[in-house]
Amino acid sequence: MGSAERRSREMELRRKDIIEAAEHVFFEKGYERSTMDDVAKQAEFSKRTLYAYFNSKEQIYFEIMIRGYRRLIGLLQDKLQGNNSFTALEALWEITSVYYEFSCAEPHYFQAIIEYENSLVDFQNGIPDESRDECYALGEEALQFVKNALQKGVEEGSIRADLPVDQTTMTLWASMLGIFSTVRTKKHYLERYYKIGPGEFIQESFRLLLRSLEPAQ
Structure with missing residues (x-):
């Protein structure tokens, strides 16, 4: 050497x-x-x-988010990549399951991603373009699994054809972040006053979201 x-x-x-x-x-x-x-x-x-x-504490934070995104994408790939047996709705359920498992197994990485998605940290000084661009690229790679499922659903007729795929992807992503944030911050409240555990709350919330995507009968 x-x-x-x-x-x-x-x-x-x-x-x-x-x-x-x-x-x-x-x-x-x-x-x-x-x-x-x-x-x-x-x-x-x-x-x-x-x-x-x-350059800054913010740049190191981006590097940590990049690590988190890579782990999440690895889980999504293990679950979905190369598996064409899932219907679109089944794939969306699997994606939600992966996010929930990731939030439980890697809560700190998950929190880092949530805080990034809900802040303007990427517009602060001291973050090199390459760090920001890599974070954007990995975020889009994670979203692509949702986009692919939605597009498949439109093609197979299980998801409304009038929904714009890109916008619907972002709506689902934002909704999932809100649901997971609620579970993280209001877990005991949900259990005590609504008698519902985190897993059940996520399932029922996502079931409601998926119903809004289905074609009218």
């Missing part, structure tokens, strides 16, 4: 160490309450070293 290759590998490992340290800090303290000093301390690097790799 040449010196240039060795240095490149060392830099990549150090970059990975910083992201993992930031994950620990952000997930434990919360993104807003965390500082670059906290990350530097956790990574056992100087703050100057952190800024040699990342």
Whole structure:
């Protein structure tokens, strides 16, 4: 291994160490309450070293979201890619199931994605275009599973043909985020006052959404 290759590998490992340290800090303290000093301390690097790799705390946050998106997309691929036996509505149910499983298994990554989707963080200074563009691309890749299911439903007649696929995809995505956010923040309220668990609430909410997509009988 040449010196240039060795240095490149060392830099990549150090970059990975910083992201993992930031994950620990952000997930434990919360993104807003965390500082670059906290990350530097956790990574056992100087703050100057952190800024040699990342422009800002926001850029590191984007790298964490990118990790989260990749894990989510991996789950969606395992469940749906290459499986043509699902009808469109079944595929949408499977997608919802994957999101729920992801929210339970990877709550911190899921929360990072939700906070990104519900904020203007991507328009802040200090975030390089490549980090922002990668996050956009991965978000679109995750949405593509929903788009594909909707398009299939229109073609097979199980979903209304008058619905614009792109807009309907975004509506479903926004609705799913709202449903999952409600489950996360109001879990005990739902259980105590409405006698309904998180899984059942998600199922009933999504069933209502799917009924609105079906053609009139």
